[in-house]
Amino acid sequence: MxxxxxxxALWTLTFxxxxxxxxxxxxRRLWRRLPLFTTYVLFKFFVTAxxxxxxxxxxxxxxxxxxxxxxxxxLLLVTRASVCVELCLLAFKNRPGLWVHAQRVLNSITAVxxxxxxxxxxxxxxxxxxxxxxxxxGLELSVAILLASFLLIASRYRIPIDRAPSLIAIGMCMHSSxxxxxxxxxxxxxxxxxxxxxxAQAISFQVALVIWLCALRRPLPEAKPAPALLPLGVYQSYxxxxxxxxxxxxxxxxxxxxx
Amino acid sequence: xxxxxxFLIIFLVLIVLAVWITLxxxxxxxxxxxxxxLPIDLLLPTAYLENSSxxxxxxxxxxxxxxxxxxxxxxxxxxxxxxxRTMKKLLIGLKEDFSRLDRLMCTIAALAPEVEGRQEIxxxxxxxxxxxxxxxxxxxxxxxxxxxxxxxxxxxxxxRLTLRTQVALxxxxxxxxxxxxxxxxT
Numbered sequence: 001m002x003x004x005x006x007x008x009a010l011w012t013l014t015f016x017x018x019x020x021x022x023x024x025x026x027x028r029r030l031w032r033r034l035p036l037f038t039t040y041v042l043f044k045f046f047v048t049a050x051x052x053x054x055x056x057x058x059x060x061x062x063x064x065x066x067x068x069x070x071x072x073x074x075l076l077l078v079t080r081a082s083v084c085v086e087l088c089l090l091a092f093k094n095r096p097g098l099w100v101h102a103q104r105v106l107n108s109i110t111a112v113x114x115x116x117x118x119x120x121x122x123x124x125x126x127x128x129x130x131x132x133x134x135x136x137x138g139l140e141l142s143v144a145i146l147l148a149s150f151l152l153i154a155s156r157y158r159i160p161i162d163r164a165p166s167l168i169a170i171g172m173c174m175h176s177s178x179x180x181x182x183x184x185x186x187x188x189x190x191x192x193x194x195x196x197x198x199x200a201q202a203i204s205f206q207v208a209l210v211i212w213l214c215a216l217r218r219p220l221p222e223a224k225p226a227p228a229l230l231p232l233g234v235y236q237s238y239x240x241x242x243x244x245x246x247x248x249x250x251x252x253x254x255x256x257x258x259x
Numbered sequence: 260x261x262x263x264x265x266f267l268i269i270f271l272v273l274i275v276l277a278v279w280i281t282l283x284x285x286x287x288x289x290x291x292x293x294x295x296x297l298p299i300d301l302l303l304p305t306a307y308l309e310n311s312s313x314x315x316x317x318x319x320x321x322x323x324x325x326x327x328x329x330x331x332x333x334x335x336x337x338x339x340x341x342x343x344r345t346m347k348k349l350l351i352g353l354k355e356d357f358s359r360l361d362r363l364m365c366t367i368a369a370l371a372p373e374v375e376g377r378q379e380i381x382x383x384x385x386x387x388x389x390x391x392x393x394x395x396x397x398x399x400x401x402x403x404x405x406x407x408x409x410x411x412x413x414x415x416x417x418x419r420l421t422l423r424t425q426v427a428l429x430x431x432x433x434x435x436x437x438x439x440x441x442x443x444x445t
Binding site for chain 2: 239253256
């Protein structure tokens with residue numbers, strides 16, 4: 001069995017996007033700022049090319065193609081997770097106080113999602129493929145949630161993130177979210193009725209690729225110097241005064257709704 | 260042959276979504292350093308100060324209604340359009356006061372060498388609570404009427420706001436917060 005015409009067309013389009021993205025990455029010398037994202041992009045490009053050759057040589061449903069696909073997918077997932085860590089570090093590296101707090105929050109969220117993944121995989125016992133599938137979708141879920149939480153924390157604390165890293169995070173978050181949604185909800189419902197739905201995931205990755213291309217379209221701005229930190233006691237003094245005032249305001253607003 | 264148009268539509272929808280996110284959510288933000296150097300008159304209840312004359316008038320009216328013991332009339336007259344406008348202004352002002360202080364604290368936390376996780380989570384919880392109470396207050400103002408008990412609560416709120424404004428103004432007068440201000444370089 002070979003790939004369908006639409007799958008072939010999508011594959012070619014993905015490959016073209018990846019070639020352009022690799023060219024952008026090299027032209028912008030992205031490895032200086034985002035080495036792990038650079039690794040991911042280049043690795044993804046090689047995987048796409050290699051998979052194409054494997055499918056051509058061994059057919060789409062051969063054992064070798066399946067093993068090759070799953071082993072490269074797991075490696076890609078690991079590199080994607082490392083990109084998440086890289087993005088978080090890039091945003092919070094100059095904010096030592098907040099980073100400790102954000103790290104705790106992000107670690108807790110990831111731990112909760114991973115526990116869910118393990119439980120979900122355990123429930124699928126005796127079905128090796130299902131375990132792999134549920135682990136993959138669980139890890140994608142943790143990537144999506146981690147990135148969404150990271151963007152929310154950065155937005156709440158008004159941490160200025162450059163356009164390129166934030167677009168990279170948005171693209172990656174969108175792709176992972178769609179993958180989770182597709183694997184858990186859409187695919188089981190739609191696949192039996194629409195055979196072509198299998199290709200929807202490829203489109204979501206293409207959207208992520210377009211977002212990343214937009215991110216690297218313009219030259220990256222010069223790295224800003226680290227902001228000057230406030231003296232040690234300022235946070236505590238303000239936290240006390242402002243915290244009390246916030247509580248008062250909350251009480252004030254409650255008065256209006258009291259009945 | 261239906262595949263291609265369907266894929267095209269999905270692709271276009273996702274592209275439009277991506278472009279929308281890019282254009283709307285990546286507006287340049289003010290730098291956090293600049294925010295942290297805001298003056299410390301933030302503790303003043305601006306919600307009250309900006310609408311003090313209207314609030315004072317409303318306080319007198321509500322107080323009269325309350326003390327005249329005309330509960331039924333009070334309930335009937337509870338929310339007149341003018342009162343609703345004043346209350347709406349006050350609620351928006353309270354929300355602005357809350358948001359400004361919360362933003363200031365976030366900025367300070369972002370620039371602090373040490374941050375207390377417990378305090379940050381507490382503030383986030385307070386933010387959720389405040390938003391909920393604010394939405395409920397707006398909703399009750401939009402659809403409801405004030406009962407005698409609510410009128411009493413609002414009168415108390417006005418009294419507290421008046422008192423707090425006086426205290427804050429006195430505190431500023433005595434420049435008790437000047438050391439904090441100088442630490443932030445203003």
